Amino acid sequence: xxxxxxxxxxxxxxxxxxxxxxxxxxxxxxxxxxxxxxxxxxxxxxxxxxxxxxxxxxxxxxxxxxxxxxxxxxxxxxxxxxxxxxxxxxxxxxxxxxxxxxxxxxxxxxxxxxxxxxxxxxxxxxxxxxxxxxxxxxxxxxxxxxxxxxxxxxxxxxxxxxxxxxxxxxxxxxxxxxxxxxxxxxxxxxxxxxxxxxxxxxxxxxxxxxxxxxxxxxxxxxxxxxxxxxxxxxxxxxxxxxxxxxxxxxxxxxxxxxxxxxxxxxxxxxxxxxx
Numbered sequence: 432x433x434x435x436x437x438x439x440x441x442x443x444x445x446x447x448x449x450x451x452x453x454x455x456x457x458x459x460x461x462x463x464x465x466x467x468x469x470x471x472x473x474x475x476x477x478x479x480x481x482x483x484x485x486x487x488x489x490x491x492x493x494x495x496x497x498x499x500x501x502x503x504x505x506x507x508x509x510x511x512x513x514x515x516x517x518x519x520x521x522x523x524x525x526x527x528x529x530x531x532x533x534x535x536x537x538x539x540x541x542x543x544x545x546x547x548x549x550x551x552x553x554x555x556x557x558x559x560x561x562x563x564x565x566x567x568x569x570x571x572x573x574x575x576x577x578x579x580x581x582x583x584x585x586x587x588x589x590x591x592x593x594x595x596x597x598x599x600x601x602x603x604x605x606x607x608x609x610x611x612x613x614x615x616x617x618x619x620x621x622x623x624x625x626x627x628x629x630x631x632x633x634x635x636x637x638x639x640x641x642x643x644x645x646x647x648x649x650x651x652x653x654x655x656x657x658x659x660x661x662x663x664x665x666x667x668x669x670x671x672x673x674x675x676x677x678x679x680x681x682x683x684x685x686x687x688x689x690x691x692x693x694x695x696x697x698x699x700x701x702x703x704x705x706x
Contacts, residue, residue: 439593440586445631451571451599453547454528456491458571458601459633462704463694464662466530466635467687468494469669470677471507472514475521480669482525484684488691491706492548493518493527494664498534499676500554507675512541519545530573530664536564543570553577553605553640556588566595573635573664575603582622586630601633602626603664604655606641615643615680618651623658634659639666639680648682649690656697665690 437444450459458464467485472478472495482493497514499507510517515531522529528547533539534555542549548571555561556577565572572592576585589600604623606616618641626634638651652663668674668681682690695705 438586438590439598440589440630440632442629442631447631449598449600449631449633451601451633453492453571456528458635459661461702462706463656463660463698464491464706465691465694466490466492466494466662466664467667469496469674470639470666470681471496471499471509471675472518473507473510473675475517477669478517478521479524481667481684482521482527484669485667485687486525486527488684488688489695489706490527490665490667490687490691492530493522493525494530494550494666495521496532496676497542498532498538500532500534500552501676515542515545522547533561533565536561539564539568543568547571548573548601550603551575551588553580556580556585559591562588562591563595566592566597568597569599570597571599571601572597573601573603575605575637576607576622578606578608578616580607582625582629586626589630589632601635601662602630603635603637604641604660605637614641614647616641618642618655620654620658623655623660627659633661635662635664636660637664639664639677639682643680645671645680645682645686648680649686649693652690653693653697656694656703657701659701663694
């Protein structure tokens with residue numbers, strides 16, 4: 432690396448924390464924002480029911496996958512373009528901006544046309560062609576840490592987007608792969624204050640993928656807020672046991688509403704607000 436080039440992700444490059452505006456929602460301010468919704472968009476009824484439920488509970492954005500990179504090629508892969516339209520319609524009806532994953536450069540224009548935030552999943556964190564293409568956009572990007580990636584690798588992945596001119600980047604910790612088997616992944620809580628010190632970018636946490644079990648999600652979410660996370664992205668399904676993807680780690684609407692009440696108390700205890 433040219434020693435004279437200062438990375439755009441560094442605090443020294445941008446001493447004041449970046450605030451990413453998504454509609455009326457601001458990530459990186461005093462409020463801890465919560466993105467919630469199902470892992471995958473499955474049907475009109477499912478996504479609308481989920482959207483209304485998370486909105487009532489205080490979520491400030493709706494998540495839902497239309498393109499699903501799955502470990503097995505025989506698992507549900509999402510509804511593709513139809514899923515994008517269903518997600519956008521459900522978000523509009525509930526008054527929520529929408530967050531969804533984009534997997535390929537060829538899909539950016541289609542997804543960007545209806546989504547408010549473009550998510551880069553853990554499997555694509557170092558997909559440089561995709562990151563470079565997202566750098567040419569002005570739509571906010573939510574970049575997830577790869578399952579075996581170091582924090583430096585996450586930050587340099589973000590640099591690909593920033594270097595292209597898109598400064599609306601948010602980082603997301605979703606757990607890393609370790610020798611532990613008690614959770615799906617190991618949530619690196621210590622990475623939250625480290626990233627907050629090293630970068631000006633908002634830091635979000637995905638407790639659902641870290642936990643892998645819905646009963647563990649609220650505790651990890653509370654810990655993330657206490658450690659300084661700027662937001663959460665949580666999986667919520669109207670009927671988790673019937674979900675086509677990640678049902679075991681998805682909260683039901685009632686469980687999500689209860690968690691939101693707990694998070695409000697934690698946020699106040701550390702001098703912040705929820706949503």
